[in-house]
Amino acid sequence: MKIIIRTFKLQLKHTFTISRESHDVQPTLIVELQSDGFSGFGEATSNPYYNITVDSMRANLEAIIPFIESHNDETPEEFWDSASALLKDDMFALCALDMAYNDLYAKKKGKKLYELWGNSPLHNPKTDYTIGIDKIDKMVMKLKEMPWPIYKIKLGTKDDIAIVTELRKHTDARFRIDANCGWTVTETINNAVALKKLGVEFLEQPMKADQWAAHKEVFKHSVLPIVADESCIIEEDVAKCHNHFHGVNVKLVKCGGLTPARRMIAEAKQYGMKTMVGCMTESTVGISAIAHLLPELDYVDMDGALLLSEDIATGVTITDGIVHYADSNGIGAVLK
Template sequence: MKLILREYNLKLKHTFTISRESIDFQPSLIVELQEDGFSGFGEATSNPYYKTTVPVMMQDLEKIRTLIESTVNETPEDFWSKIHPHLKHDMFALCALDMAYNDLYARQKGKKLYELWNYTTETNPLTDYTIGIASIEKMVEKMEELPWPIYKIKLGTKEDIAIVTELRKRTNAIFRIDANCGWGVEETINNAVALKKLGVEFLEQPLKADNWDGHKEVFKHSVLPIIADESCIIEEDVAKCHNHFHGVNVKLVKCGGLTPGRRMIQEAKKLGLKTMVGCMTESTIGISAIAQLLPQLDYVDMDGALLLAKDIATGVTIDFGKIRYSELNGTGVTLI
């Protein structure tokens, strides 16, 4: 098996702002694994909040190149377990590698990845489309630029209720709110009352990740469901979120890929938590991997490639929130 690493700097259509940062470009690592005429692809983007960069990911993978390339006839689960001890400090790199291996494995088996897992896609959820923080006028403009059935609205400003009030005047779409740790306990509880009246479905990660007492207070008193994101990073975090959140947003780059992501989703279901997978502004390579998990999800945020000025791959396509799979096996991607 041959390991190929590629670095990209993905340009966004608009400056993307959340409560803690703004970006115009998204650095991304693409991992390709080649074997017997087949190629599998995976992706992980950089993220300053999690202190990860593409050069560091590449260095970490280069250190274990021999171990990776010597792999023969292992299941994705066995491969992940073998590699994890060497990359447990860099789950983003592990994610890109795990995605690529799952893609390669399914292609070699002659199946789409979700078929290999025996998932059926009849009840797949629709994806939302994210509106980043900007002036109210600009946020209205971005929403009207792409009519969509579900919008995820980034908040964490002094005008949060005014923003949603103005957006609501323009559409009957479902709203989801992501404050990215930007609110306090009382602020969240109070905002939930106003936002519920404005047709908001749920709130995502309103408090700082480690404020577990605050999470429990909000969980008890919020009139809207609360979904964990920054508080749910790796597999062990799912159980911690029980009785503190109503659901969890699993990010594949944070947990180390599709293999542990599937386990996290199953654990959440056992605990009665709603299941969601979110993206980190990936290209269609990362988004197509997320699409394989759709049959197991209540909600999904997989609009990353739609936010790009130019994509670097083909794979799944999205039309008014509905995901259409590629005809190719594996995750169905092709690098352009």
């Protein structure tokens, strides 16, 4: 098995702002694994919050090329177990590698990835579309620019209720709120009351990740469900989130790929929690991989490629929140 590593700079349509950062360009790393005439693709983006760069991911992957080239016919689970021991300090690089291996493995089996897992897409959830923090008039403009059935609205400002109140005037769509750790306990409980009246479905990660007593307090008193994001990074975190959150948002780059993500989703279901997968601002490679998890989810946020001014890949397409799979096997993504 041969590995090819490429890096790209993805240009965004608009400056994307959350409570802790803004950016116009998103660096990303693409892994291609080649074997027996097939190619599998995987992706992981840089992330300053987790101190991840495309250069650090490349270096960590290049350091284990002999290991990668010596493996070929294992199941994705077996391959992940071996690779994770070598990349335990870089879940992002592990994600790109695992995604590419899953893609390659499914192609060799002549199946789409969800078919290989024995899943049906008949009841897939729709994806939301994200409105980043901006001046209220610009947030309204972004909403009107992309009519959509579900919006994720990034908050964490002093004007959060005013923002949602104004946005509500322009659409009947469902709203989901992501405060990206920007609120306190009191703000979360109080804001939930106002936001529920404005048609908000749930709140995502309103407080800082490690404030477990605060999460417990909000879990008890919030009138809206609370979904963990930054508090649920790796597999061990699912159990911690039980009885502190109503659901978990699993990010592939944070947990190390599709293989551990499926285990996290299954565990969350055992606890009676809602399941969600979220994306980064990434290309259609990463988005196509997420699409195959849809039959296992209650919610999904996979609009990352829609935020780009120019994509680097083809694969799944999304119209009106509905995900359409590519005709090809594996995850269905191909670099342009």
